[in-house]
Amino acid sequence: MSASRTxxxxxxxxxWKKFRYGEVHDRLRDAIPALVRRLAxxxxxxxxxxxxxxxxxxxxxFAVAPGEALGIIGPxxxxxxxxxxxxxxxxxxxxxxxxATGRVGALIEVAAGFHPDLTGRENIFLQGxxxxxxxxxxxxxxxxxxxxxGIPLFIDTPVKRYSSGMHARLGFAIAAHLxxxxxxxxxxxxxxDASFQxxxxxxxxxxxxxxxxxxxxxxxxEAVASLCTHALLLDRGRVRMHGSPQQCITAYLHGMAxxxxxxxxxxxxxxxxxxxxxxxxxxxxxxxxxxxxxxVRPDGWVEPETIVLRIRSAQTGECVxxxxxxxxxxxxxxxxxxxxxxxxxxxxxxxVYMLESxxxxxxxxxxxxxxxxxxxxxxxxxxxxxxxxxxxxLTLTAREDSATPRMPR
Amino acid sequence: MSVGxxxxxAVPSKRQGPPYSDxxxxxxxxxxxxxxxxxxxxxxxxxxxxRELIAHRELLFQLTRRxxxxxxxxxxxxxGWAIIMPLVVILSGWVLRIAFTRLANAPLDSGIMxxxxxxxxxxxxxxxxxxFGTASITANLSLVTKVYFPRAVLPLASVATQIADGSxxxxxLMAILPFFGVSLSWALLWLIPLTVVxxxxxxxxxxxxxxxxxxxxxxRHLVQLILSFGIFFTPVFFDASAFGGNxxxxxxxxxxxxxxxxxxxxVVAGQDLAVPLVAPDATLIWTPWFLVWSGGxxxxxxxxxxxxxxxxxFKFAEYV
Numbered sequence: 136m137s138a139s140r141t142x143x144x145x146x147x148x149x150x151w152k153k154f155r156y157g158e159v160h161d162r163l164r165d166a167i168p169a170l171v172r173r174l175a176x177x178x179x180x181x182x183x184x185x186x187x188x189x190x191x192x193x194x195x196x197f198a199v200a201p202g203e204a205l206g207i208i209g210p211x212x213x214x215x216x217x218x219x220x221x222x223x224x225x226x227x228x229x230x231x232x233x234x235a236t237g238r239v240g241a242l243i244e245v246a247a248g249f250h251p252d253l254t255g256r257e258n259i260f261l262q263g264x265x266x267x268x269x270x271x272x273x274x275x276x277x278x279x280x281x282x283x284x285g286i287p288l289f290i291d292t293p294v295k296r297y298s299s300g301m302h303a304r305l306g307f308a309i310a311a312h313l314x315x316x317x318x319x320x321x322x323x324x325x326x327x328d329a330s331f332q333x334x335x336x337x338x339x340x341x342x343x344x345x346x347x348x349x350x351x352x353x354x355x356x357e358a359v360a361s362l363c364t365h366a367l368l369l370d371r372g373r374v375r376m377h378g379s380p381q382q383c384i385t386a387y388l389h390g391m392a393x394x395x396x397x398x399x400x401x402x403x404x405x406x407x408x409x410x411x412x413x414x415x416x417x418x419x420x421x422x423x424x425x426x427x428x429x430x431v432r433p434d435g436w437v438e439p440e441t442i443v444l445r446i447r448s449a450q451t452g453e454c455v456x457x458x459x460x461x462x463x464x465x466x467x468x469x470x471x472x473x474x475x476x477x478x479x480x481x482x483x484x485x486x487v488y489m490l491e492s493x494x495x496x497x498x499x500x501x502x503x504x505x506x507x508x509x510x511x512x513x514x515x516x517x518x519x520x521x522x523x524x525x526x527x528x529l530t531l532t533a534r535e536d537s538a539t540p541r542m543p544r
Numbered sequence: 545m546s547v548g549x550x551x552x553x554a555v556p557s558k559r560q561g562p563p564y565s566d567x568x569x570x571x572x573x574x575x576x577x578x579x580x581x582x583x584x585x586x587x588x589x590x591x592x593x594x595r596e597l598i599a600h601r602e603l604l605f606q607l608t609r610r611x612x613x614x615x616x617x618x619x620x621x622x623x624g625w626a627i628i629m630p631l632v633v634i635l636s637g638w639v640l641r642i643a644f645t646r647l648a649n650a651p652l653d654s655g656i657m658x659x660x661x662x663x664x665x666x667x668x669x670x671x672x673x674x675x676f677g678t679a680s681i682t683a684n685l686s687l688v689t690k691v692y693f694p695r696a697v698l699p700l701a702s703v704a705t706q707i708a709d710g711s712x713x714x715x716x717l718m719a720i721l722p723f724f725g726v727s728l729s730w731a732l733l734w735l736i737p738l739t740v741v742x743x744x745x746x747x748x749x750x751x752x753x754x755x756x757x758x759x760x761x762x763x764r765h766l767v768q769l770i771l772s773f774g775i776f777f778t779p780v781f782f783d784a785s786a787f788g789g790n791x792x793x794x795x796x797x798x799x800x801x802x803x804x805x806x807x808x809x810x811v812v813a814g815q816d817l818a819v820p821l822v823a824p825d826a827t828l829i830w831t832p833w834f835l836v837w838s839g840g841x842x843x844x845x846x847x848x849x850x851x852x853x854x855x856x857x858f859k860f861a862e863y864v
Binding site for chain 2: 220243244248250265270
């Protein structure tokens with residue numbers, strides 16, 4: 136492997152990016168004080184900020200080497216879009232350095248350059264040029280782009296007559312044929328219908344596997360989990376965690392949910408503790424016991440309340456199973472402390488799961504109390520693979536004409 | 545990596561309130577005062593701009609083609625608009641001139657008419673390029689905020705589109721000029737430097753105003769003033785020498801004036817622009833210094849506006 140090959144192609148070094156709240160100065164009245172301050176060489180008072188400014192990114196550093204795929208996740212306002220715009224050179228950092236060497240292929244806003252009055256054919260050349268493809272290259276790839284988009288019949292129709300799906304598919308088809316040195320993917324994997332999405336996902340996987348550095352920014356945690364080798368969790372401009380996708384996704388989901396010790400709510404029934412038995416090493420298909428320690432407030436009305444246990448995948452945030460004290464067939468005690476012992480067979484694929492507890496008030500139709508959370512790390516089992524356990528019952532019946540077994544290879 | 549470790553490092557997010565108004569101290573690994581904004585030299589900026597433009601020449605070509613195509617698609621007149629615009633300028637010039645010669649009881653010869661026609665085509669090019677160029681960045685907002693490319697291609701494409709239109713108009717003009725008694729001469733070679741200066745000056749103005757328009761939306765009004773009333777301060781319908789004596793210099797301070805006057809003298813009068821021309825009443829009509837001034841001013845303006853544009857273009861996505 137040559138030196139240039141091992142060299143990181145995407146680098147963020149202590150990147151800071153400052154924005155302003157509200158309107159940027161679009162009048163001389165605002166511009167003049169700013170100019171005076173600059174001429175006077177005054178430094179901003181606190182935190183490197185003048186009033187009305189904020190840091191969208193604070194000291195963010197990471198590097199993506201060829202063959203690596205970094206997923207950037209975080210809640211809204213974490214700075215994901217800013218990081219993306221810095222990577223694609225739309226914005227420049229206030230401090231620090233960021234660079235992506237080579238041709239940056241961005242699967243972001245793939246149809247941004249389309250002009251509605253131009254035909255699909257004309258727009259392919261225009262969009263190709265916007266993405267940095269020389270004309271001979273666009274000409275060479277033209278047929279493949281049209282085929283990938285799946286709209287050869289409409290290629291000479293003005294784009295304004297396209298459906299939104301056709302529009303996005305053509306845009307994605309062009310971007311997907313860029314042969315980039317660095318790939319940056321935004322939420323574009325939700326383009327077109329199911330079969331096109333599958334095609335798009337396969338193409339991105341192909342590009343990820345082709346040994347170029349890739350950066351994925353997404354709220355689709357499943358996509359990050361399945362595409363990325365590394366992940367970066369941003370929160371309000373800061374790097375909260377830089378590690379494996381699973382770790383970051385878990386931390387992200389955990390950060391969104393209340394912390395395990397924070398139990399809140401106004402319900403009559405309170406869940407004081409959640410105890411897991413036998414969680415040292417759980418394998419798919421094995422059984423765990425969860426014990427909920429509950430108390431009932433003396434002045435509460437217990438009747439319409441049930442206790443809910445929910446299992447959520449920490450990779451995707453998806454709720455995979457939910458059960459409640461309704462299964463007990465009896466109402467909860469009206470006073471004092473009680474325990475609920477739940478046995479759960481973990482017929483789930485390997486991964487990290489969150490066990491959430493809550494009290495559901497049937498009267499008001501929402502949870503009246505949020506209880507503690509526990510984490511379960513499920514390792515791969517021998518029982519099954521795939522998302523569901525179907526408890527297969529396999530039988531073998533030998534027929535006479537197949538009596539001679541084939542030689543084992 | 546165990547799950548417990550991940551838990552320990554996760555911090556619950558408070559998602560209300562402005563980011564970091566919570567008084568979180570700055571990490572000490574980077575000093576806030578340590579501003580690493582690199583101040584590039586003017587030459588460095590220029591060479592960077594030129595390199596980027598060369599790398600994106602295909603985009604410039606495609607954008608020009610796009611602008612031309614969409615102008616002529618679903619349009620009644622199509623390519624005719626390239627001729628109609630300057631034609632309207634020419635006709636208004638003629639109407640004005642005929643009215644004034646009648647008032648002054650002065651003779652009106654075909655040379656004056658031809659002169660107005662030549663200068664009007666140059667003026668129409670300048671006006672068209674400045675108008676489209678100024679709006680070019682704000683009109684392509686979706687591109688500017690979403691995709692990276694050297695933003696200068698947008699005003700440059702507007703200028704290039706107008707060059708194409710202007711060429712069509714110029715060819716049409718060449719076809720009718722012989723009817724006004726204009727004949728071929730070696731002086732027509734002056735068209736080459738004059739066109740270059742005109743394009744340089746127009747490009748400089750388009751770059752500067754397109755950039756200003758991003759930051760100050762009233763730049764548009766200033767441009768509107770230039771487009772509407774500039775013709776009264778530029779010798780299009782009148783000659784620069786109309787004010788007598790050495791007042792010609794005052795008119796010629798407008799860097800566009802020597803170009804238009806030069807076009808008229810070279811095309812209509814067959815005047816060699818290297819030679820000064822003085823009227824019998826000692827009124828200065830032409831001196832090569834006019835062209836030197838205009839050319840020099842245009843080049844300086846282009847360099848200046850390129851540097852300003854390049855330094856500002858990285859803020860476009862934040863300000864538009």
